[in-house]
Each structure stands twice: as structure tokens, then as C-alpha cells.
Amino acid sequence: MAQDVLITLQQDLERSLRRPDKARRWVMVIDLRKCVGCHGCTIACQVENKLPPRLYYRPVHEFESGKYPTPARTYLPQPCMHCDNPPCVAACPVSPTPKERATWKETEGPGAGLVKINYDTCIGCESCVPACPYTARTLDAGKFYEATPQGYETAASYEYGVKRNRKAGEAPIGKVRKCHFCVHRLSSGMLPECVTTCIGRATYYGDANDPTSLVAQLLKANKTQFLKAKKGTKPRVYYISDKNLEVLHG
């Protein structure tokens, strides 16, 4: 009997984490034909990263096409694209030196290849926000769900491997936030939260440079698309869809 895709992906992940950081190429592959539009990934991400109301790292957009009786609905999960040519990084006014930088393309560790943010050095100027063509970045304005923030809201998040309890006046409030492919989970040998909670198993994660990995095989076997490919951002998120995403989304 075949094993669950989640187990295959986790085996791939563990194997890849044993490879040298620079040899790895983390990618996400999202098969829109399998996405059922449940928004489970969006909510799971909210909880995992203790995100405030209406701040989403991974919204799922809905598109309707066709006419009754043959209409279609396409769901488009949209995480940070972790571009290889990230316009957000270029827009950041903070010094790019390793000690002071606020957002950069990581080259070391389990998150090598991902676009990261350092909440301690980010000045919250929001220059990067409009620079991202995917609207992946949002300033944390400090809102909570309940008038008296509940324990589950102020509980620690582990983003970028740093344990922080979200409270007024402290990071990540006042900082720009975005999807980081759950690098804190990768470090524990776990898949990103949006991958594991997907009931349609539509999101795949792994090392494209490992030819035996499921993501590498998917990329080889399928025609893939990027969002806003013409922007030249070189995203690390690949979509498989029977719809033309340039027409649907841009």
C-alpha cells in the first residue's frame, strides 16, 4: 500500500536536511487541481505563527470561471514566493550587512534559500510591503482577537527559531511579517504547517535538487506555472493547474 504523501514528504525533508545547506533548493509545489478551498492552511498558519486578525501569511484566493451549468471554481493558496530575485529585499533601507540586515535571502542553515526577516532589526518602515508584487508582506499593527488577549494569542511563536510571546510594544508587533516556510519546523525535521494540515494533500514541499524527492519528480512530470512570471522575481513556489494562472491572477 502506498504511504501517505505527508510521510513521503517528511522522509524527503529528513534526507534533504542531511545534505549540505548550499546543495539544497527548497521549493513548494501547489497542485491547484487538488486544492479543495477549505482554508485549512490559512488558519493553521495563523495558529502556528500566532498571527493577529486579518494578517495572513497564506491566504487562499477564490476565482470563479465559466457559466452555469459548467462553472468552475479555482482556489489559489498564496504563500510568500521566496523569490530568488526578491524585490522586497532590494527595497529594505536597513544595512545589508549580516549583523544589521532586516530582510535577506538566507544562505546558511536549514532555511538556506529562503527570504527571512529579523524582527530585531526590522524598523517597520514598510518599504518592502509595496515592493512585493504578491502582497506577501504585512505590518503587524498589534491587534488581537479578543478585547483581553487570550492565552492562545499571547502564547509563544517560534518563528525563525526564536521563542517570542506576542505582546504590545514588542516584536513582532510593529514589524513586517510574512511566510517563512515554517523554518522553525524545518529545523525540527517537520514540514511547513500548511503542508501537513492540507486535507487535499495539494501542497508539496522539499528539495528540488534531490532528484529522488517527490517535489523534484512532480516538477519533472508536470507543466508548472509561476505567479506573475513576467516580473522576473524567480519564485520558489510552483503551481500545477489546468487553468492559465496568468489569465486568472496575473
Add this chain to the structure above:
Amino acid sequence: MAKKLTPVLAGQEGLSRRGFLNFSAITGCSAFAASKMSFAQDLIAKAEAGQLGEEELYELAKAENTLYSACLNCNTGCGIKVKVIDGVAVKIDGNPYNPFTLNPHLPMTESLDRAARVDSGICPKGQAGHTGAYDPWRIRKVLKRTGKRGEGKWQSIPFAQAMDEIANGGKLFAHVPGEESRVVTGMKEIWSLRDPKVFAAMSEDVELIRKKKLTVAQFKTKHAANLHHLIDPEHPDFGPKNNQFVYMWGRKKGGRAEFDARFTGAFGTANTHGHTTVCQGSLYFASKAISEQYVGDSCADAYPYGIKALFSYMGAPTYSLPAGQTQIEALTNLDRIPLYFASDITIGTTSMYADYIIPDLHYMERWEFMGSHPNMPVKVQPVRQPVIASPNEVVTVFGEEQPLSIEAVWLGLAERLGLPGFGKDAFGPGQDLRRPDDFYLRMVANVAHDGKESVPDASDKDLEIFLKGRKHLPKSVFNVNRWQAICGASWKKVVYVLNHGGRFDTQEASFKGDMVANKWGKQVNLYQEKTWKAKDAFTGKHFFGLARFVPIVNVMGEEPTAFMKGHDLHLVTQRDVRMTKSRTIANSYLSSHMPENAIIIHTSDAKRLGLRKGQKVKVVSATNPKGEYDLKNGKTKAMIGKVLPTETIRPGIVTFTLGHGHWATGAADMTVDGTVIKGDPKRGGGIHANAAMWIDPYLKNTCMIDKVGGSVSFYDTRVKLVKVKA
């Protein structure tokens, strides 16, 4: 997509399950020498060896922070793992040991450390489930009304006082204008017939009357000494006065079902009515027609006889049922329902009409034994268990401290009534039933010992994980000595089951070749003779013995053509995966993501009616021309929603998703102990249009029904949309 993916997945089949399970084997195969280990590789190696330092470790990956249970944000009841940090449930994911979330699932022999790092798939409701436990609108103490039913005025009272009052009755609401002299009959008096032998003898003779082998007069002579126990000696078939206690529930699962039945069985009432029959009766058990719909309405009609007390648990029939407003009418009728007490976790759309509301536990805080579903080939018994402390007041019942719960209500009443089967030596000498764990741990032990082979004992390491994971639970919930004493020799097997969130057979054992191993094994009757033999009580005609489409008719078998006139749209209801229940509005992550629902119609209908996206409209029908809920407290809730035109619905149909449009459950102002607690408009967002659904023109106080299956009509009403000025 299958075409392209199949070869890829087939390739994966080469990786045996054994390979994954024996994880160290993969480590051993690593081609990298230690000197070349990258930072990450080092981390993984350390994680596997359990050598990660505090700073490095992601706390949600630790076995001791992972407690296994079962979801209840819908009836599927997926297996979940709740990650608890400092006593707070901070994250929920799928339980990989439970086949509902991973296919195939991990065998129970897989280590807890490994399973803690394997999260499996659950839906957004499951993800957000813990927020319901921390809902600021939860009630923590017993509330007693200080105003009229439904008026929203309450005082908090001690649990013991509530139990005394409900047990003893009296002028309980003398403080409410108009009820100064109203005497309420207590449970002690309703529990009239207590001798099981008399009970059995009378039941047998009622059967003889039904078979016309005994006359009522003969019955009366024979049972002269006990006739005062009957509701009506002229109608012995109504049964004893005990039947005047009615218990109705919404969503109740195994464990609580047995606990409740222990009380209602000992009490001797036949009136225990669940929700599923109404919603899916025709689907599940055609012709077994008993429902809360009839409970409320027959109570209000005093038909066939009047009742004295009603207890409701985890249900919102005023909200969930078609024409639920008819239920409000029933519940506010003091003559017909003289005492109404409710178990709920908020002041809900139905419990707001109660005389007393006793706080219940959230599903993160309680025991239950989820069932399976017909699409699950694996033999499973998921166990729901307390994973966090309850905010509820801790009360003492039978000398035992426990948080307020429905079990505390049953125990509290049993204690006052002296009901057999509760308290000291309830299960036999030295085996008491004084608290929920007395009951449920024994059920877990049954699960552990079920079948040919019992589960193994938990290892010392697993026992340590079990204890570490429950450090945050107060003694009123978890006490290792008490639990061990209850379980006796089965203790380590109970721990084994609880450590996995239930008991699950292996995937291998669930199939024999291409066939399922656990077969239905019973005859399926396409033709049901019993159903055909039965006659419709209203029309005198036989029911159909075969499945067939029956267009909606009223109880007299007439098509509601007059109701259709002038109403151009066919109303059906549906669900959005983010909401789906009356209770899901309390989940902040969900209600924030989906603050309101919509009135969904086809674009051609929108065009024909001149309606734009976002425009407000009111839903009206022939039986609800005002398009509103009359809340019977001087307030109304209009059925107004925003139009959403789409191509994805058939022209002529109108729909809305269930879960919004609340008038309580945090949406309304309430006065508690003289303080006004303002409702949160966010809790009342969107529309709920069940009140537009047709009321039967003959019965007048209930929605239309399918008489064979006992289902209510959710999909038949014709409505029109009336523009509302912004």
C-alpha cells in the same frame, strides 16, 4: 491529474512502510560522513537522539507537550493532537495514529517521540477548535434567570442551590413579576414510580392493553395501589409521571450517551430525544421517528400529555431547525414547560430561554468516545479526553471536587434523589461513581481490553510522557493516584490507549486482498416490508416500502402550492467548511476569517431581480411574511443578508451557509448579577434564514416533515428576496 501523478506515486511505493517506521535505518544509510554534517543535519541527528537543547527545540515537537484526543467542531470527530504549553492549548494538528487524518495511519507501535513530529491533516475548524475553549463568552457559574424566559437577565447561583431547587421544586421564580405564586414541580416528585418490579408489571400490562388482551378497567383494578404514579390512569400507555421529565440533546457522543442513559434509565423516563433523527433521520434510520422537533412542539401542545421538566444538552433547535422560531414559542410557555434547565457553554440561542443554565465543559476538557463513519475501513475507537483545565467553577458532588459539567448535573441530581446506580459502590463494592473519571476510565479500560488481544502496557518511558503531559491538569481533573486506583491492573493499558488518542487497528488488518476486512455483514433491505405495513397516521395510507422521491407535502399529504405562489426562489441550506455549526461562531480564527455569510443566488436571478453584489435583502416566505425571528422577548432578528451572485448555483435556487446570524451565543446584551454585558456585533454577523422555512399549515407549530424518515424539511421552501434600504 491522476495520469501524471500515478507514476510518481508508484515510485514512492518502493519505499516500504517499514523503512519509514524504522527511522534509524534511514539514518544509518546516510551517505554523509560526520565531518561533513551541516548545521541542519546535526540538528536532525540530535533531535533523533533526543539531545536537542532547550534553545534549539521547537517545543511543539515534544511528545510531552502533545496530548491526543478527538475533535468535535463537526460530527466527523477527526483524531487530533493538542499541543499544550504552560497549560494552554496553543496548537492543534491531526493525530497521525488516527486513520481519519493520515492514510495509512501510523501503527500504534510507532514511538510517541516520532509521532509528535508527524502532523497530519485537519480542516480549519479543527485547527481553530481550541479557541472555543477560551471564548470570553463562556459561562463559568450556574445562571438562574431573574427576568422572564428569554429576557436575558440572570444571576449566578451556587451549583448546590441549583440542584436543590431543581430537585425539590417550589416557588422558584417568585422574584420574577408574574410568577410570584407559580409552583414548579421538582425532579423528586416527577420521579414518582420508583419500584422496578411495579414498573415492569405495569409495562407488561400496558402491552396487553395494546394487544387488546386487557381492558383499561381491568388494568386499573389490578394496579389500584399504584395508579397515582401514572400521568393519566385512563391512559396507562402514557406511562408513569417519570415520563414528564424530558431530556433532549443536540450532539452527543459515546460515553456521555451511556452516562446520560444511566440517569434517565434509573429515573425511568422514556422521553430522551436526540438531534440526529431530525437532521438526518431519513438518511440514517428511516421510520425511527422521534425528534426534538416533536419534543418542543408536543410539549407546547401538551400532546399526548403535558410535561413538568425539560433538560437540554448541546443543541440549539431554535437556531438549527427549520422554522426554529416555533421552538421559541414552545420554550417560553411556562404552563407547558414549567421547568427548563440547560447544559451549555455559553448563553446560547436556545439555552437563553432556560430557567437555569449549567456550564458544560468544552471538548478540550472532557471525555467522550467518538464513533466511526461508514467510509472508514479501519476498526477505530477514538477517545476524547481532558487535555486542558476547565475555567468552570469547581463544585463538590458526592464529596468529590470537579469542574461544572453535564456529568456534575446528573451526579448532583442523583445525589439528591438517591437514584440507584450512582455514588458509593455504584459499580459494585468499592467501586464508586462520584465523578466523570470513575465512569470514563472504566470505559477506556474496556477499549484497551476489547477483542482477542488487549493493548500492551505503556512502557515506563511512555508513562513518564503521559504524566509530564498532564502536569498542568488540576487534581479535580487528573490525579494519578485516583486514576490508577480506578483502573487497577489495567492502568498501564489505559495509559497506552490515552497516549494514542484511542485504539486503532492497523491498515494491514483492515483489508483482505482488495476487500475490506470489516464487512457490514448484514442484509440490506432495498424493500422494507415493515415500512410498507405502517400507515400514515394523518392520511391512513400505507407508506412506500421502496425508496422513491416524494415531493414535499404537508401532514395531510397536500402539496403546498398556495405557499409557492409569489415566491420565486427555492431555498436550500448548505455549509461552508469554516463554519457549519451553531457553535463555530465562537472560534475567533474562523469568525475573523469569515465574518459573515451571504445570500447566494445565480447571476441571472440577481439580474432579473435587480440585485447587486453586497446589496442587503430580506428573506420572506408564505409562513414568515415578516422575514424575521420573533425572539419572544420584545426583540426580533430580521433575516437580512448580503447578496452574492454566482454562476456556481442553479438558477432559481437561493442558499446561505449555516453558522452565522446568531441572536445569542455572545451576540446579545445580557445582564448577569446586575451588570450589563454588551453583546459583540461580530458574533451576530451574517444571516440565518431557517425561520423562513415552511411551517406545516395543519400542525401550525412545526416545520414540514418527511413522515417516513422523521426528517425535517430543509430543502423545500420557496421564498422571495425583498430589497432592504441600506
